[in-house]
Amino acid sequence: MSVNAYVRAQKVAATPRSTEYRLMSEITGEMIAARDAGLSGVKLAPALHRNRQAWTIFRNLCQSPENGLPDELRAGIISLGLWVDKYTSLVITGREAIDELISVNRAVISGLSNENGGTPA
Template identity: 65%
Template sequence: MSLNAYHRAQSIVATPRATEHRLMSQITGALIEARDAGLSGAALMPTLHRNREVWTHLATICGLPGNQLPDTLRASIISIGLWVDRYTSDVAAGRDSIEDLITVNRAIIEGLSGENNQVASAAA
């Protein structure tokens, strides 16, 4: 099976929640690797930028008309996205630690995992 065929099959099978979980896990893993490697300044920017980009995208999607998430959840995601944007600037400038970004992402991953487990339990 070619790599493209594998990706097509995966996109058909994967739920949006599972895709979000995988993406947040990958980004958080990169943040942890950067922290553990002691990266700072310009060396840290690609990882910070990717995390900020994902949160900006999530916040943007939550602000679109027709988004079917509950209003309170949408507002919370937008709020976190705004916080990530501001806080990332502080981390990039060396004023704060990357640790809080990791903590927030881990909480989101746990929430997505909990939802996945609830859906799997309900389906059984």
């Protein structure tokens, strides 16, 4: 099977949940790599920016009246998104460490994988 055929098959089989899982895993991996490389403050900006963008998108999607998630879950995601935005600024300015952002993302990744009994397809 060619790589292009594999990519097409993966796109067809992907669910929103599996896409979110892969995105959060990738972003969290980038933040861990940056931390483990000894980066701090402004040098973490590329990884932090991508994380902030993802959480802003999640927050905006949850604010939409068309969003089918339960209200309580939507409110929780919006709240987390706001916290990520504020906390990211503290990390960039060197007042906090990146570890809390990594922990939040790991909890979300765990939730995305556990709801259906394993890693999403």
